[in-house]
Amino acid sequence: MIRGYTAQQVRAAERPLLDAGRPLMLHAARALAGRVAEHLRAPDAPRVLVLAGSGDNGGDGLYAAALLRGQGIVADAIATADGFHAGGAEAFREAGGTLHALDDADPEDLRARLAEADLVLDAIVGIGGRAEVPAYLTTLLEEVRRSGAPVIAVDVPSFVDASTGLAAPGALTARETVTFGAVKAGLLLPGGAELAGHVHLVDLDLADHLPAEPTVIRLGDAEVTERWPQPERDATKYSRGVVALVAGSPRFPGAAVLAASGAARTGAGMVRVIAPQSVLDLVLRTRPEVVGHPAETVDPEAIGRLHALVAGPGLASDDPRTRAGVDLLSTAGGENTPGEVSRGVIDAGGLDAIGAAHRFPGDVVLTPHRGEADRLAERLGIDPDLPGPDLAIALATATGATVLLKGAITLIAPADGGPLCAQDDATSQLATAGTGDVLAGMIGTLLAAGLTGPDAATLAAILHGRAGRLASRGGTLPLVALDVAEHLPEALGTILAGALS
The missing domain is CATH 3.40.50.10260 (YjeF N-terminal domain)
Known part of the structure; x- marks a missing residue:
């Protein structure tokens, strides 16, 4: 470190x-x-x-x-x-x-x-x-x-x-x-x-x-090795963590494929996708291990066991699933009730559904790029012209969530006022459509495995950046988002081997 x-x-x-x-x-x-x-x-x-x-x-x-x-x-x-x-x-x-x-x-x-x-x-x-x-x-x-x-x-x-x-x-x-x-x-x-x-x-x-x-x-390789959630000998798919993705729409069906791929290749015990049947058909052609839930809204009791919820990739802010996902992760009404979810990720369209009344636990991670962060800041009465580090901290303070602000330097601001984390692991080749969906799924998996919001966000950012470097051969070649997901196991293996050698 x-x-x-x-x-x-x-x-x-x-x-x-x-x-x-x-x-x-x-x-x-x-x-x-x-x-x-x-x-x-x-x-x-x-x-x-x-x-x-x-x-x-x-x-x-x-x-x-x-x-x-x-x-x-x-x-x-x-x-x-x-x-x-x-x-x-x-x-x-x-x-x-x-x-x-x-x-x-x-x-x-x-x-x-x-x-x-x-x-x-x-x-x-x-x-x-x-x-x-x-x-x-x-x-x-x-x-x-x-x-x-x-x-x-x-x-x-x-x-x-x-x-x-x-x-x-x-x-x-x-x-x-x-x-x-x-x-x-x-x-x-x-x-x-x-x-x-x-x-x-x-x-x-x-x-x-x-x-x-x-x-x-x-953070560096030693911290990844120390904090990475390795399955115990007697692990089950449930003990490893179940992540549910509220993702994908007829307009952006690929977002669900990418988020599911990011979650699966990061080591989720089970990945559930809540989406229209047409989106699920596309997801299952690429990721047959995913459990599909054809639905127009989000009902945790109907879905079954889950440990973290990812809301927003490929969704509009006014999609009923977006609103339901954001509300489930919000603690605006007080302490979490049994039907609510206290761990998860709000990404893409989910970020535009957040209002001043929402408040989140620290194990909920918001993942805006700068434009999304600016829009959220304006809705929350925060100066959108703040420098990136100050803006990330202000958003974390205002929402109670951990904030991962995407950029060449990825900034992770914990809501508890702890140190700002600044990661420089990525390549500019990651600036392409869909890579953020992969990252959202990755964070969801690590949250489902029990990591804290800041640790899940930071370790996912490191692995995402390293996978991007591998997929682009050190940042020299173009990549597409699915390449990043497919290189995640190799990136993790490289980190673990290097830190332990």
């Missing part, structure tokens, strides 16, 4: 160590120099160009450049502000380096320096930076991009908010971010995550001074 903290939390954790005289900057610079040297193993006479700001971030870069020069690596530096970090600049000069002023470099000189650079070190601003590029640095950043030189970001990519991930247009994209003491939340969130590249954490012994609960988390 990766734990992310706000800039304020990291500063507070550093303070006791700084007050005790710990040279944190020198430790960070030493680790940074070592990491840069690893990236420069190939060239015979490697060259580094440091973009050094005036603050501590620039100091980290200059101290690291001094150490690199001591290893025989040619390190140049450009001061990107009027001032510079005095200690770092002195160490750099003592090592034989020259700190060039940005104003003194004409465009041709700048291009020449970049053409010679095997790597650029982005040390312009750190965790105190704002998501705004000053006009006088625009040309410099454009020239860096044009040069094609790989970028290593120091602590955070410059002009990315370290706490929120908000990123300025024109900020540099890093191959890797070497971050100090703790992972900054903004490196895991939309905006910052796209610019950070691989995040390499340098341990500065801050753990005892950081909050017990991080602001953002990202």
